[in-house]
Amino acid sequence: MLAPTERAKAKTKGKPTELGQAIRRRRKAMGLTLEQVAKSSDLTTGFLSQVERGLSSPSLTSLMAIAAALQTSIEQLLSVPEVYSEFVPKDQRQTYSLGTRGRFYEKLGPGFAGALFHPQIVHRPAGHVSEKMCHDGEAFCYLLSGQLEYHLGKGIFIMSPGDVIHHDTSTRHYSVVLGENEAVELWVTTSPIKDTGPSGSAAE
Amino acid sequence: MLAPTERAKAKTKGKPTELGQAIRRRRKAMGLTLEQVAKSSDLTTGFLSQVERGLSSPSLTSLMAIAAALQTSIEQLLSVPEVYSEFVPKDQRQTYSLGTRGRFYEKLGPGFAGALFHPQIVHRPAGHVSEKMCHDGEAFCYLLSGQLEYHLGKGIFIMSPGDVIHHDTSTRHYSVVLGENEAVELWVTTSPIKDTGPSGSAAE
DNA sequence: TAGAAATTTTTAGCCTCACTAAGAAAAATT
DNA sequence: AATTTTTCTTAGTGAGGCTAAAAATTTCTA
Structure with missing residues (x-):
């Protein structure tokens, strides 16, 4: 002391x-x-x-x-932003597989130091149910393909391609992939993906 | 005093x-x-x-x-985030036209109070050149369709659908729509669109 | 290039407030 | 109701948040 x-x-x-x-x-x-x-x-x-x-x-x-x-x-x-930018062509995305029923991530660049945005593309197979989550931060999701049933607090939304959702992540949320096809989701969140990604894996 | x-x-x-x-x-x-x-x-x-x-x-x-x-x-x-969320189906996007050569915005929801993200979809016709911009903040762009020549600082990137770019907006940047087709861009920025959108209109 | 002007740094010092320890009061638990 | 836990109150210290003024450095101008 x-x-x-x-x-x-x-x-x-x-x-x-x-x-x-x-x-x-x-x-x-x-x-x-x-x-x-x-x-x-x-x-x-x-x-x-x-x-x-x-x-x-x-x-x-x-x-x-x-x-x-x-x-x-x-x-x-x-937060001291340093000038660091990255352009990520589609064919150069880094892929991360968590080995849990075909779900994988495409991380869209490391982001520059101090960046608020943490973007990624998430692929999830039909029937996939995400972990129920509730944590500080903010999330924006644009559905590229597939169909989602998105549970946000007390609300339930059916998402189709082109639909978006943007919310404070302190509201409890989770989602289910509907139909026969995989879902492809573009996420921008305030938390680094590895920690609190749009869906966790522990409960699966 | x-x-x-x-x-x-x-x-x-x-x-x-x-x-x-x-x-x-x-x-x-x-x-x-x-x-x-x-x-x-x-x-x-x-x-x-x-x-x-x-x-x-x-x-x-x-x-x-x-x-x-x-x-x-x-x-x-x-920053004290208040719980306010909004789901925006594709067919309920608000459209804003600036009457400048066919460019228009689709604002993706008003965002909840205190939100850091300001998402929008921007449609720009072939040949469109954005204003050169340089301001505090952060921007993420996912190209949905079309072709862009993106100038970021000294760098020049050709963007195709699925490509992304994420940078600190204090780096000078502008973009040109290439080819014969319009470009459709999904943007998430830290500044409200009306003020500093991904492209300005004054220079056009 | 020298001198003036502008800008930044240095120095000495004040006094307010960031923070403590201990006890009192309030809230929660048993 | 008694006990324990938690929060608030009080009195006080000393360091540092911030000042004014002078010195040093940098920039500008003729």
Whole structure:
């Protein structure tokens, strides 16, 4: 157990430094001086300089003011997007098979660092029932082919190709593949696929 | 100009209260006591109680510890998603026409409050050239039909149906519809469509 | 290229508040 | 109803969030 002063010092390390870099990056991208941001955020140039160089950590309220001055959000500043893009032609998708009754994933690129979106295409055979799920995040699904019975909270939807569904994943949800054909689903979720994919496998 | 003490007081209002509620909501959802979270985050129950009730604002470092103890992220705690979901069958998509050379949008539902995703389907005629864009955010595109020449930073990609591209929108980007047929694109972006859609219209 | 102007960094310091420990009160359990 | 658990309250500390002013560095201009 750290002594109080040492504990406080230890807690200063880490994220604030990346935050400072993100703030400077954003400020320069917008062509603003420290003085301009200081004025907009009602802080001083000296403090902003220290924040950007990781020598000081802003309070949440000051961080909000800085984000507003930079016309961005705290979320954007806290996650440091690096310019990394990937184009994935159809024939270069990576395929993952979980060996559970013919269901497999096509992961659509690794995504750039800090990306919010985690896209994938899921193939499921007729009759497949997904695990009932409920977790923080957001999911968007576009049905490419097949037929789904989608259970979302108390609601039940029959999905056909071209249909979409977009919901907060904290609502309990699961789906069943209807008919004689496999279902092909395009998913964009906020959680990495491996952890919480649109369907789990444990209950199957 | 506020006096120093008044200024500090004024800066305490706002977000921290919503943050406190989010923290309590998350903690209760996980069935944890203040004691357990306090232990995991190396803070005291007294402080957490005050944070949850908006009487204190945690430093960024403490907020990180709290988020870790709650197995979530700062981003999740700072944005309070409300449960609102919508299923959109194919034949119920709302269509928006901008009257610019046959391009039109099919907006895929309004999205629930606080949603990060803004999905839409865009139809563009052969030869269409989008505006060159560069703005904060993230975009994912799945090409449903047609052919695109996608310019992303210094890179140029020819997209065919089933191809995807996922990038940070701060990289300059635009696209051209190739061939004799229209292009149909499924987009999921972090910005509302009306503001910064996958293609603008001003330059056309 | 030198000097002026703009911008950023440094320094010293204040005082508020982030956070604690301990006890009281409230809620839950037995 | 008594006990245990959980949350809230209180008093207080000290460090760091943030300032003002000066110094250093960078950029711009003639």
